[in-house]
Amino acid sequence: MMNVTIEQVESGVPVTIIKLVGQLDASSYLDVIETGKKLHREGTRDLLIDMSEMTFMASSGLVALHNIALLMRGEQPQDPEAGWAAMHAINRDVQNSSSFEAHCKLLNPTPAVRKTLDVTGFANLFEIYDGRDEAIASFG
Amino acid sequence: MMNVTIEQVESGVPVTIIKLVGQLDASSYLDVIETGKKLHREGTRDLLIDMSEMTFMASSGLVALHNIALLMRGEQPQDPEAGWAAMHAINRDVQNSSSFEAHCKLLNPTPAVRKTLDVTGFANLFEIYDGRDEAIASFG
């Protein structure tokens, strides 16, 4: 069972914070992807995923992260301006040797989730922050 | 697993508060009785049992209550004055039509423990308090 709360903040760019509360597994990850899609449709381009109260994450949770990260850097056909920004973002990502996702970042995973991110290489793809303010400031 | 913390307060008479933390069942009730005996040996004559963090109580817990309550109203051969007080207490108990234990009272049981006390008649034998101050003041 996964509960999701959503918050909008400003930090140069608008940043959406999505807090996942509960257990992210194969029975709940599609809901999380749906939430990501909905946020994207509604204009979210920079997303911070608060994992502090996610008590469990399975490999299907990684699929959700993967999916949402691609969404956040992808094309937005419904809005040419955003589309351009997205293309720009993709360029930035390609140029960026660190290869961290610029538009989807993670906040405060529990030790077990952190280890799951480590052993699957996801910790090399996503910036992981301990502090919320620092995480927000890193966008834009 | 049962953890026990002990505290001494004054309220006309000295009152010992024993807080039972955890699960009181057939594997732990003898330890609680031992604690009661030890307190009695060390002079405790009025006892408040704090049940607020007792997450489980089996019928063996009632045996512990029974045993400790008898101890608290019993004779204390090692001290004539206390012995007299104890005799007096027994007289009070016999005269008291409510038949509540005067020297052993209960604080803040959870709803399930409360119901266990109810359906076994123990709620008619022990005064049960919600407030700690009120419970302490009721002694002496």
Add this chain to the structure above:
Amino acid sequence: MSAITIYFPPVCLDDLAEIRRLIESAVVCLWEPGEVVTELVIAINEAVTNVLVHGYQGQPGHMVVKVSRDNAALRVCLQDQAWPFNPTAVPTPDITLPLAQRQPGGMGVHLMRQFTHRLQYRALPEGGNELVLVRQIEG
């Protein structure tokens, strides 16, 4: 889910808290946590305790627990390999007696009865006992 069966290895009183927690986890697979589960677990704990204390007399012994649900009730079936004993034949204690006139103990079967709607006992043909605790959840 409708039914879960748990086979325990030889267990004794030291294992009681873990047995209780595992059975509670199984019950919670079938019905949401709350008063029904809490009270049913108290009843189950009394049944398990009696098997361990009186049935196996402190020696480690096997136990099988099957929890199941139909629309109207949760059923917990407890099987042991101890000497036959029918707890449903235990007389109801007098709960109005003052403390000094009570024997300590003797409340276990009473709690089972209070916190369930039905107790069903049978001696197993292959030896041992089966006690089913039924707790209604609807209607």
Add this chain to the structure above:
Amino acid sequence: MSAITIYFPPVCLDDLAEIRRLIESAVVCLWEPGEVVTELVIAINEAVTNVLVHGYQGQPGHMVVKVSRDNAALRVCLQDQAWPFNPTAVPTPDITLPLAQRQPGGMGVHLMRQFTHRLQYRALPEGGNELVLVRQIEG
């Protein structure tokens, strides 16, 4: 306690959280909560998920889980009645690829390997699969 066996009724993905919790409760009867248990439960969850998703393909199916402990290791044996599939033959994914070049998924067996010390597979003679996850706890 040394070994606990749980028989599940036909289960599907909706039951996953409860299956996980019940198995965790059983593991915790054998070993104290902490990193070992947390990681082992992640591995078990991946194995169970694969049985439900790929093995039974969303149809309800039976499962038997036996958790046991010897001095040196926790063993979790998972039996199903699905088509034979040997997860130990799944190749190791490349975890150094950038996100855009990765296929989503394919991390389940990898997590099982990372969070256990050994995986043992056999096709059951009567049909179905047995996967044993071994996690060392000492030495």
